[in-house]
Each structure stands twice: as structure tokens, then as C-alpha cells.
Amino acid sequence: MYRLTTLGEFIIKNQADFPYAKGELSSLLSAIRLAAKVLNSQINKAGLVDDILGSIGEVNIQGEDQKKLDVYANELFVNALKARNQVCGIASEEEEKTIIFENEEGVNGKYIVLIDPIDGSSNIDVNVSIGTIFAIYRRLSPLGAPATLNDFLQPGRNQVAAGYVIYGSSTMLVFSSGNGVNGFTYDPSVGVFYLSHPNMCIPKSGNIYSINEGNYAFFSEPVKSYLDYCKREDNTSHRPYSGRYIGSMIADLHRTFLKGGIYMYPDSSIALHGKLRLLYECNPMAFLIEQAGGLASNGRQAILDIRPTEIHQRTPFYGGSEEMVTKLESMFRMSVN
Numbered sequence: 001m002y003r004l005t006t007l008g009e010f011i012i013k014n015q016a017d018f019p020y021a022k023g024e025l026s027s028l029l030s031a032i033r034l035a036a037k038v039l040n041s042q043i044n045k046a047g048l049v050d051d052i053l054g055s056i057g058e059v060n061i062q063g064e065d066q067k068k069l070d071v072y073a074n075e076l077f078v079n080a081l082k083a084r085n086q087v088c089g090i091a092s093e094e095e096e097k098t099i100i101f102e103n104e105e106g107v108n109g110k111y112i113v114l115i116d117p118i119d120g121s122s123n124i125d126v127n128v129s130i131g132t133i134f135a136i137y138r139r140l141s142p143l144g145a146p147a148t149l150n151d152f153l154q155p156g157r158n159q160v161a162a163g164y165v166i167y168g169s170s171t172m173l174v175f176s177s178g179n180g181v182n183g184f185t186y187d188p189s190v191g192v193f194y195l196s197h198p199n200m201c202i203p204k205s206g207n208i209y210s211i212n213e214g215n216y217a218f219f220s221e222p223v224k225s226y227l228d229y230c231k232r233e234d235n236t237s238h239r240p241y242s243g244r245y246i247g248s249m250i251a252d253l254h255r256t257f258l259k260g261g262i263y264m265y266p267d268s269s270i271a272l273h274g275k276l277r278l279l280y281e282c283n284p285m286a287f288l289i290e291q292a293g294g295l296a297s298n299g300r301q302a303i304l305d306i307r308p309t310e311i312h313q314r315t316p317f318y319g320g321s322e323e324m325v326t327k328l329e330s331m332f333r334m335s336v337n
């Protein structure tokens, strides 16, 4: 029988790749792994357990309807990370302010974690794949003191690790600590993540474009030009591209990792900076995309080079196959010239 490698074994085998103290990454990832397993069990029975579905009748800092599972997932990941005493602070989509751990262990924590506990939560009630996204940075402020805002406002290029969990037809944890991207599939019968997608690489080109075309009228001219380009008939009257949009970024990007393509959430006249958040959605996904050989841009600049100014700031996002993102960026360059 083929010898399967567990996530734990993989981390230990490869922790020499992690540029810091060996046990620290494994401790952080094991906290995320544990929370993901518990969350997975709740998501899988969400249709049966009425205290986990639906809204709590409040909105989060984003002004979005907070689902019970959003709040549950947020508490789960925050508590799991806090318990490992490696983390001095957390920023979460579900928390208006940063969470700073001021106890003895917290002020000596070397890492900052930014997290979107459940991305795509509006899909929970219709049984569409959702996900957790996380980004890990080394703190910039000195040990022994509480984390500062600057620790959280680092450019994405500084990430030491990032990943996502997709709760879909199967549950997968996909992460990188700077040496490529690896995917692990969860076997609930034994409660273990097994290495199923080693060295994930995004195809250099693809034929799938993923965007909410309902907003077409509000897009900028470069985005409209790119969409028109994707939908043109080529000289063989064969349509070279297909549109696919699940409405869950994690699901659309996971498909992009495996099959190639481009996922787009542009800015527009109704969403001046786009919808996706830079720190805990776009940066971790851009880190993974670049690690997998793709590109992630705001149309003019690599996502990872954007210098953040606010915890919940938004950015336009175009990510996926190198040739497709490059083509889109050429539309923006032409619009300037």
C-alpha cells in the first residue's frame, strides 16, 4: 500500500526549510490543524444543527451579516492559536480591532497571525465550499512587550507562512512556508491530514476566467477589455475560455491552483477598492499563488508589495496563471498610455 505522509510528519521532515526555530512552525500549524478539524465536524453537520446555521442578527466590521459559524470559527482559531504561546497578536476579519496577548507568554510570542476564519460564509446555507485563510508573520516589535499595529501592517512579502483550509467535497489544508505549496486531504475516519497534492503548481496558462460578471457595467475599461478578450470568438469560431464563478474565493482559487485560470475581484464604481481584504485574504492567497508559480496583482502592482495602512483595508485582486494575469495587466498598461 502507498505510504501516506501525514501533515505532522511532513512538517517535521521539512521544518529545516522553515527559517526559524524548528518547533515553532509545527506548533502554529498544529493549532490551525486542530481548529480546522473541529470546525470541519461542525460544517459537515451544519444542516442538522440549527444553532450553527443562520445569522446572529449582527454585522461585522465589514458591515456584513455575521453568521453563527463565522463567530464560532473565529473563537475556535483564536483560542487554538493563543494556547500555543507562540503568538503575540491576531487580526481577524471578525474582529474590529487586533487581539493583543499581553500575558507573559503573549508578550514573548514571536509571531503574528492574520486570519479569515470562514471565507464565503454566505455559501454555508446553500452547501457550497467555504474556507479558512491564514497568514503568519514574524513580529517586528521587540520581545517582552505587547505587539504593535506595525507588526500587523507588514507587506505580504514578509509572510513566513500562509495557507487555507477548504471545506468542500473533501476537506483540504494547503500551505506554504516559502518552499513551494503542498496540499493535505483530511481523512475524518482517522482524523488525519494526509499529503495528497505535493508541490502544487499553477499551470502557466489556463482557459477559465472567474469573476462576478453581474458587476460588468461598473468595472473599469481595462477589466471590461479583458473580459471582452476572454469572450471573443477566435478565428476558428471556437470560444477559447470558459467562465466559472462559485462565489467563494477559496473554492475559485483552489480550482485555479489545480486547473489554471484567473480569479478576479476588481474595484468598480460600486466598490471603490474592491471587496477582498488585503491582510487576511489577498496577501496569504497571493503568497501561495506566487509560491505555486502564478501571479497575484491589483492590476498594476504585485499584491505582496502593497504597503498596508489599515487592518481591514481592501484591494482589487487578480490572481492565477502567469500568462493570464500578465495579459490582464497589459490591459491596465494600455489604458495609461
Ligand code: P6P
Residues within 6 Å of the ligand: 119, 120, 121, 122, 212, 247, 248, 249, 250, 252, 275, 276
Ligand atoms: P460577490 C465571499 O463573501 C467573498 O469574500 C469571496 O469569497 C467571494 O469570491 C466574493 O466575496 C463573492 O462576492 O460580490 O461576487 O457576491
